Amino acid sequence: MSLQDVRRVLGERSALIEYFFLGENLMAWSITRSEVTAHFTSVDAKSLDGDIRTFHNECQSGGAVSDRLGRRLADIFLKPFSEALRASSELIVVPYGSAHILPFQLLPWEGRPLVATHALRILPSASLLRFLPVSGATTAEGVLAVGNPSNMSYATELGSVPQKFPPLPAAGAEATFVSSLFSRSALLLDAKATDTNVRAKLSDYPILHFATHAYLAADAPLRSAVLLADGTALTVYDFMGMRIEGRLVVLSACETGVGNRTPGDEMLGLTRGLLAAGARAAVVSLWEVNSHSTSLLMEQFYRRLSAGDSPPVALQAAQNHVRVLTPKAARQALNKLRTLHGDARTAGRSGPLETLTSLLQGSTDYRQPFYWAPFVVVG
Numbered sequence: 090m091s092l093q094d095v096r097r098v099l100g101e102r103s104a105l106i107e108y109f110f111l112g113e114n115l116m117a118w119s120i121t122r123s124e125v126t127a128h129f130t131s132v133d134a135k136s137l138d139g140d141i142r143t144f145h146n147e148c149q150s151g152g153a154v155s156d157r158l159g160r161r162l163a164d165i166f167l168k169p170f171s172e173a174l175r176a177s178s179e180l181i182v183v184p185y186g187s188a189h190i191l192p193f194q195l196l197p198w199e200g201r202p203l204v205a206t207h208a209l210r211i212l213p214s215a216s217l218l219r220f221l222p223v224s225g226a227t228t229a230e231g232v233l234a235v236g237n238p239s240n241m242s243y244a245t246e247l248g249s250v251p252q253k254f255p256p257l258p259a260a261g262a263e264a265t266f267v268s269s270l271f272s273r274s275a276l277l278l279d280a281k282a283t284d285t286n287v288r289a290k291l292s293d294y295p296i297l298h299f300a301t302h303a304y305l306a307a308d309a310p311l312r313s314a315v316l317l318a319d320g321t322a323l324t325v326y327d328f329m330g331m332r333i334e335g336r337l338v339v340l341s342a343c344e345t346g347v348g349n350r351t352p353g354d355e356m357l358g359l360t361r362g363l364l365a366a367g368a369r370a371a372v373v374s375l376w377e378v379n380s381h382s383t384s385l386l387m388e389q390f391y392r393r394l395s396a397g398d399s400p401p402v403a404l405q406a407a408q409n410h411v412r413v414l415t416p417k418a419a420r421q422a423l424n425k426l427r428t429l430h431g432d433a434r435t436a437g438r439s440g441p442l443e444t445l446t447s448l449l450q451g452s453t454d455y456r457q458p459f460y461w462a463p464f465v466v467v468g
Contacts, residue, residue, distance in 0.1 A: 090215065090216045090218065090219060092120070092125065094218075094219070095120055095215055095218055096120060096121070096122050096125075097122075098218045098219060099120065099121060099122050099181075099218070100122075100179060101122060102176070102177050102178045102179060103121070103122075103177055103178075103179040103180075103181060104119055104120070104121050104170070104173040104174060104176070104177035104179070104180055104181070105119065105120045105121075105180075105181040105182075105183065105212075105215060105218070106118070106119045106120075106166075106170055106173075106180065106181070106182055106183070107120075107182075107183035107185075107215055108166070108182075108183065108184055108185045108188055109185050110134055110185055110186055112134070113131055113132060113133065113134055114129060114130070114131055114132070115128075115129070115130050115131075115132045115134075115137075115165070116128070116129050117129075117166075117169065117170075119169075119170040119173040120215075121173050121176065121177065123176075124173075126169075126170060126172070126173060128169040128170070130165075130169075132165065137165065138186065138187045140158060140161060140162060141162065141187045141188060141190065141191050142187060142190070143155075143158060144158050144159065144162060144191065144192075145190045145191065145192070145375065145376065148192055148195065148375075148376060148458045148459055148462060148463075149375075149376030149377060149459060149463075150459065151457060151459040151460075152457065152459075153457070154195070154457075154458050156197070159195065159196055159197050160197055162191065162196055163196040163197050163198065163203075166188070166191070166193070166196065167193075167196055167198055167203070174198065174206075174207070177207065178206070178207060178208065179207060179208045179209075179210065179401060179402075180193070180203070180207045180208070180209050180210070181209075181210045181211075181212055181218070182209065182210070182211050182212070183211075183212050183213070183214065183215050184211065189211075190375055192375055192458070192462050192463070192465070193209055193211075193465075194207075194209050194405075194408060194462055194465070195458050195462045202412070202462075204405055204408050204409060204412075204462075205409060207405070208399070208401035208402045208404070208405040209401055209404075209405065209465065209466065210370075210400075210401045210466050210467075210468075211465050211466065211467045211468075212467070212468065213361075213364070213467070213468075217468060230271070230273070230294075230295045230296060231271050231272070231273030231274055231293075231294045231295060231296065232267060232268060232270075232271045232273075232274045232275075232294055232296040232297070232298055233274070233275045233277070233287075233290050233291065233293065233294040233296070233297050233298065234264040234265070234267045234268040234274060234275070234276050234277070234298045234300070235264060235277045235278075235282045235287060235297075235298065235299045235300065235301060235317070236257075236260045236261040236262075236263060236264025236265065236276075236277070236278050236282065236298075236300040236301065237256055237257045237258060237260045237261030237264070237278055237279060237282070237300065237301065238278075238279065238280075238282035238283070238301050238316065238317045238318035238319075239256070239279045239280045239282070239318050239319065240280075240318060240319050240320060241253070241254040241255075241256075241301070241302055241316040241317070241318070241320070242254060242316075242320040243304050243314060243316055243320070243322055245304060245306065246309075247309075247312075251320055254302045254316055257300065257301065257302065257380050258380075259380035259381050259383070259384045260300035260301060260341065260380050260383075260384070261278050261279070261300070262384060263300045263341060263380075263383065263384040263387050263388070264276060264277075264278060264298060264300045265278070266384075266387075266388055266391070267298050267300075267387065267391050270391050270392065270395045271296075271395065273294070274294070275290050275293070275294065277290075279318065280318050280319065281318070282301070282317050282318045283317055283318045283319055283321050284317050284321035284322060284323055284327075285321070287317060287323065288323075288331075291331065291333060292332075292333075295336055295337065296336075296337045296338075296339070296394075297333070297337070297338045297339065298338075298339045298341065298387075299315050299338075299339065299340050299341060300341040300380075300383075300387075301315060301316055301317065301341075302315075302316040303315050303316065303340060303359060304316060304322075305359075310325060311324065311325045311326040311329075311362075312324055312325070312326070313325045313359055313362075314327075314359075315340065315359065324362075325359055325361070325362035326362070327362075328359070328362035328363055328365070328366045329362045329365045329366055330366075331366045331367075332366060332367045333363065333366040333367045333368050336368065336369030336370060337368070337369065337370050337371070337372070337400055338363050338368045338370070338371045338372070339371070339372040339387070339390075340359060340363075340371065340372065340373050340374070341372075341374075341378070341383055341387055359371075359373065360373050360467050360468075364467070364468055368468065369468060370400055370466055370467065370468035371466070371467050371468055372390075372400060372404065372464055372465070372466055372467075373464065373465060373467055374463040374464050374465075375463050375464075375465060376459070376463050378463050378464075379453075379459070379460055381419075381423060381453070382411060382419075382453070382455045382460035382461065384423065385410075385411050385414070385419060385422055385423065385455065386407045386408065386410075386411045386461065386464065387407070388407075388422075389403075389406060389407035389410045389411070390403050390404055390406075390407040391403075393406045393407065400466045401466045404464060404465075404466055408461050408462060408464070411455055411460065411461040412455075412456055412458075412461040412462070413456065414455050414456065415454075415456075416453060416454055416455070419453065419455045
């Protein structure tokens with residue numbers, strides 16, 4: 090796409106920022122419908138890479154995140170484009186290098202996390218703008234929801250003994266809830282969540298939701314996989330051989346957005362496989378997620394999505410909801426989720442919500458970024 094094409098496709102209140110490193114120089118451009126701003130600065134690329142990885146590690150640790158480090162990264166990545174940010178409510182980011190793992194939604198912007206004021210979308214390339222959906226999902230479209238597959242295992246290396254993965258009862262509750270929001274849906278839980286059953290239904294639903302484990306193979310990225318029942322899985326290689334009719338794929342799993350960079354600076358993780366398979370957008374995580382906080386977040390995400398919000402706006406609302414929940418409010422919300430869908434057993438489904446109740450006795454503080462900030466919309 091030409092620059093004029095990009096500007097024409099952008100929404101009235103959208104801003105696109107693209108970053109590129111050349112040696113010790115950071116080059117970035119912000120593009121809106123009305124103007125283009127270029128920014129060039131010399132940085133210690135190795136030090137910046139270390140700061141990004143430290144920030145990411147702090148996020149996934151579950152504890153407090155350094156305000157100082159967040160401000161430093163915001164000064165580099167956001168501050169040069171203050172004017173464009175103030176005039177926009179959606180930010181489209183085309184990252185480069187280790188910035189792919191940077192949770193931009195968490196960076197401080199005018200005293201609050203960026204997500205407080207901006208919906209965020211990540212693009213591998215600005216040229217993908219032409220394929221962006223113009224509206225959110227509707228309840229008439231339908232969803233395939235896959236949750237808590239039974240007996241999950243995966244051979245992390247070719248020829249190795251499969252590694253077993255623990256069950257995810259909260260993920261089963263999450264998938265049950267997601268399927269209930271749509272007038273047309275299919276729900277695959279427990280032993281029914283096999284690769285054969287998933288493949289048979291993939292093309293029937295425009296929204297695909299996987300609440301399960303994922304495995305990222307750093308040395309063989311095409312073997313990165315979404316884990317399914319009875320030791321089955323869908324790998325990046327599998328996805329790249331499919332044509333996914335759904336324009337939105339949600340991977341409510343562990344570190345689904347992280348992968349190896351190719352020479353063209355794309356992430357060869359599950360995200361690339363999904364986009365290559367025809368997905369218009371994917372919701373993926375930047376670090377290993379907590380199944381309970383993810384259930385809370387996905388509840389809000391799908392409520393907004395089914396009401397017509399775009400995926401970035403729906404995710405923004407969900408993250409803003411979870412990031413202010415007190416431990417007491419979180420327990421109440423999870424118990425409400427259980428109560429609302431306590432008829433799962435009478436519908437011939439397994440009862441993950443009953444198991445979920447016994448896991449809600451702690452006092453987890455979901456306001457930490459680990460719990461509310463892992464997910465991003467890509468594409």
